[in-house]
Amino acid sequence: MxxxxxxxxxxxxxxxxxxxxxxxxxxxxxxxxxxxxxxxxxxxxxxxxxxxxxxxxxxxxxxxxxxxxxxxxxxxxxxxxxxxxxxxxxGIDVNFENVNPEATALKDPTENFAQRMLIENALNRLNEEQRVVVELRIIKGYSVDEAARIMNKKEGTIRVLQYRALQALAKILNDNDQ
Missing domain, CATH: 1.10.1740.10 (RNA polymerase sigma factor, region 2, helix turn helix motif)
Incomplete structure (x- = not known):
């Protein structure tokens, strides 16, 4: 400090x-x-x-x-x-003539919950290192340098882990869609 x-x-x-x-x-x-x-x-x-x-x-x-x-x-x-x-x-200025009721209607909260559960389940299917690197880099917004220090790894290793984790996550999510 x-x-x-x-x-x-x-x-x-x-x-x-x-x-x-x-x-x-x-x-x-x-x-x-x-x-x-x-x-x-x-x-x-x-x-x-x-x-x-x-x-x-x-x-x-x-x-x-x-x-x-x-x-x-x-x-x-x-x-x-x-x-x-x-x-x-x-407050917010709203021109009611330009408002499209279908576009501004509230989304179904169960849909958001279902998407969140799907993502959480996909994250849990990653290995420990991949999940941690996704949490640090994507969810919490740490830099590569900061994530490397936290995980006690080299920056290049963090980049590779993140790349592979995102590929694995995409595959898991695509498999769930089918």
């Missing part, structure tokens, strides 16, 4: 320390926010806004080093809640 000295320098306004803290914590915070919003652009915006608010607060108050990541997550949740509240207040 980062040392107490960097945090203290950042509180004093040292740009290099602030930049190092941001680059060190960016990946973890972005993944946390992305998990909440499931949209890359929105996650990037919220993560950036989190740093702006957190750094201004950091310079006014003393934050303990061991609590800094938790502090960033709390700030990001507050930013996210503010955005949701603002969207709720603004």
């Amino acid at each position: 980062f040392e107490k000295e960097k945090l203290e320098k950042a509180q004093e306004g040292d740009l290099k320390s602030i930049e190092e803290i941001c680059s060190t914590t960016w990946g973890a915070l972005y993944r946390f926010v992305y998990f909440k919003v499931q949209n890359r652009e929105e996650a990037e915006d919220i993560t950036q806004e989190t740093y702006v608010k957190a750094l201004s607060h950091l310079q006014k108050n003393n934050i303990r080093l061991d609590k800094y990541i938790g502090f960033l997550r709390t700030v990001s949740l507050n930013v996210l809640r503010d955005k949701w509240r603002k969207k709720k207040r603004e």
Whole structure:
């Protein structure tokens, strides 16, 4: 992580320390926010806004080093809640003349549930390494480098595992369709 000295320098306004803290914590915070919003652009915006608010607060108050990541997550949740509240207040403009009732009708929730169960069953049929690499890379959005570190493997091995896992998954899903 980062040392107490960097945090203290950042509180004093040292740009290099602030930049190092941001680059060190960016990946973890972005993944946390992305998990909440499931949209890359929105996650990037919220993560950036989190740093702006957190750094201004950091310079006014003393934050303990061991609590800094938790502090960033709390700030990001507050930013996210503010955005949701603002969207709720603004509402959505709808031109009823352009609305197609068939296209906007709610889908059958049992269909979504059935698709989800089908995918879960297919994932469970993969071997352990393949399932883990799909979860890390596809579901959780980790980079190849991060997945390699987590699985204690080389990046090339992760790429091959992912390729083979996706091929096996496609075959399993195609077999279920027939």
